[in-house]
Structures are given as structure tokens and as C-alpha cells.
Amino acid sequence: MVDDEVSRLRAIRPNLERRAKIFELTRAFFREQGFTEVDTPVRMPAVAPESEVVPFDSEGWFLATSPELHMKRLLAAGYEKLFQITHCFRKGEQGRQHNPEFSLLEWYRADADYLQMVSDTEQLVLTIARGLETGLVIDYKNRMIDINPPWPRITVREAFLAAACWDPVAELQPARFDVDLVTKVMPSFALDRPTVLLDYPAALASLARLKQENPGVAERAEVFIGGLELANAYSELTDAVEQERRFREDMEKIAKEKQRKVSMPVRFLDTMAHLPTCSGIALGVDRLVMLFCNADSVAEVMPFTVDTA
């Protein structure tokens, strides 16, 4: 067993060295633009209620599924540009691209929208590629991916109509949406370019605001590179009444369908009245490292996973 561990850890050493470098470059990228790095709790009395994201219990509290609510409480207090790299925990998520404990990079900007977060992501990936001297065409799993911005953008409606022949914005079938996204829409994306999926059906808005000129969709974007779902951006919802209504709806669904009990994040809702117009994004750091290490699985870019911890 010791033999196994030593040879495994030696084999992934170049990836872990590169991971450390990516963390350095990421921190420098945000610092240079005047962002403040923050450090919010990983254990909390309530997480955002989401039916398909399952938190770990911790003595009556929960482990963070994302640092989102605490970061928004800082925004509500007047912090304009924040970023954080933190460990998050989601029960049952284990596979090539998942580990139940993983690293999330989140950043927020006051007075910005989801498209700004997409261009931040483009610049971040570009900056890392320059720092690692990989060139702007990255070899990932034998696909040569051109990361020069701007990355192609496509709406959820267009992508689904083209790849799955139905319009989830006109009428959403939630179960079919997830399966088709993974088995039809994602495989239809260009192999040699990142893809940005925009404007999710309003029912999948979560914590995003609806588009003013088209309330059928939410200002939510997802970034995909090389078959990896890399980041999820919102123009943040700032309406506390609407947010509480969505949370309540999700909590009822969770209690009824999943027999799981979650708490209302009341402190977050209380401060929402002061939340300025803002946008935020969550980026899976382990997957970003996979991309730059040409790695098949998160196990190749983290020293210990749930299987080896």
C-alpha cells in the first residue's frame, strides 16, 4: 500500500507543481485588478437550498456547498470586488470530474453583469496560459483548443434547438434538460474552442436575475472547455422577496422529493436589501488545473481524493 501511494504521488508531482503555479497566477490576476481576497466559513448554519446539490451535515450545521451567500453579505456591506479560493463539499458527487470535496474559485463585482464575468474568465484563462507558457492553443486530450478571446457564445435555446431539437425556454422539461445537456448539447460544442452557454430558462435561474427584456430567461452563463463544465456565472438577483420565494419553493421540493431537511439562510436574506447590482461566478479550480495538465480526472490534479484520503 505504501508502495502504491508513493508511486502515485510521485507520478502526479508535475501536476501538483503546476497547480500551485495556477493558484499563484490566479491570485496575482485578481490582486492586480484591485480585488480583495476573502476567507469565509466552510461550516455554516444554512446553505442555499438547491434540490440537486446535497450538503454534508456537520453537528446540526452544514459544510459549504459554495461560499456564495457569505460573499454576497460582504458585497451588501459595500465591498465591491471580492475573490476567494476555498474548499466546498457536495455529497455524492464523485467521478472523473468530481470529488465530494473540491476547490472553488468565486469572484464578485459590484455594478457588473454576467457577461462581464465571462470576459473575466477569458482573461483569467489567457493570463494563466501566458504564465505557464503553454501558448494560446492548448492540447487537451488530443484536441487543440484555441483559447483566444472572445469565446463563442450561444444561448441555451439555440443550443438545445440545434442539438436536441426542442426549446427548453418555451416549455421546460427539467429531467430531460439535464440528460440532454450532458448527452446531446455538450457533445455538440466545437472541439477546438471554449463554449459559453447563455440565458438559462427562468425556472433554472437559482440565484440569478431574470433578463429585463426577456423574463423567460435568467442572466446565467456557463463556460465549457474541452468537455469540462468550468464555470457558472450570474447577474445576481437582488430582490429579497423573489429570492425567498425561490428558496421556499426549492425547500418544499427538497422536503417532498428528497426527504431532506434544509434551513432557510435567513441572515443572507436579511442583508439582501443592501445588495447592490452585482455579478458573480464560481469556477471549478480542479477542472481548470485538469485542462492545463492535460489530465483525465480530478484524481490526477489533487494529492488525495475521497478514495485515497
Added chain:
Amino acid sequence: MNINIENVRKNNKLLVNKNPFNVDDLEFMKPGKGRAIYRLRLRNLFDNSVIEYTYHSGDTVELADVSSHDIQYLYKETDHYVFMDTESFEQYMISDKIVGDKKTFLKEGMVLTGLMWDKKPIDITLPNFVELKVVESAVTTRTDTITAQNKSVVLETGFSIGVPTFIKEGDIIKIDTRTGVYVERISAKK
């Protein structure tokens, strides 16, 4: 026994339509905010045929009631290998098909793990590391050592493997059976 699809791991043995299958590959896919999807590549343990199944979170599957035994490899007959349970001394014949590529590192007298289902052997697992003797090695010239290239030697099992040039006939070397790669020299020929 039924288990939740979330708890299935690669190489679990499942019973599907009354046949035992090995989970050769398991892909967990989940859109960030969406429902989890599990794609399983299942290999029939008797005939090696492969099928793909898609499951969703909440689904359950049936685990095949298998047991592991320490078995010793005795000898080969025409189209099967003969093993003996080290505890019950019962002998099993395991087909070529089940042994497959593992024959590369299979040496008479070696003790390994045999998997039984319904009193029949369905799979064998080699130890992670084996030590085997080199029985044939091409002589390397001076230029070979300067470029420090690998060379190929023949093992006592009759198969070839790539090794560093300093390995000689009669040496005993350690091999990782999962990757088929040379690890180190255990002892040099006296």
C-alpha cells in the same frame, strides 16, 4: 443485496438480468445545478460481452453475491488454467477468457485472489506487484548505455517487458501488474 447507484464503484460486481457483470467503467456526469447521471459500462463475467446502461440518482442496482478466496496457480492445461483454493484445497479450472492478459505475469505457485459467484470462479486478481526472473536478455553494447535507452527482456512466464539496460539474465525484477511496468531490480544474478 440492493445498493444505491451513488455507492457503485468501478469493478463492483452487479447482477443484471440474473447475470454477473463487472463495472468496467463508471462515468458520473452532473450539470452544475442539475440531476446526476451515471453511465455504466458493464462486462458480462462469463462471456466478456459489454453493455452500457444509464442510471439516475435515486436508482438502485443489485450487487452480485461474490466472495474472494486466496487461490494458488498450479499449472496450465490446453484451454484453461488450474488453481487451488489455499484453504479448502478445492481445485478450480479457470478459462483462458477469464485469465486473459493476466497470464503475462502468472507464475506457477503464485498465490492470488480468485472471485467466486454461484460456486463458479468468475475473475482473478493478481497481486499489485510481482517478482519475476529474467530468462533472456539481449547483450547491450556500449552505445546503448550511453543513450540509457530501455531494452526488452523475456520473463520466466515467457513474456517480454521493457527494462533499463543494466538488467541482466538471471536478475529478479519487480513489476507493477496493473500498469505492466518495471519497478525495480530485486536481486542481481549471483
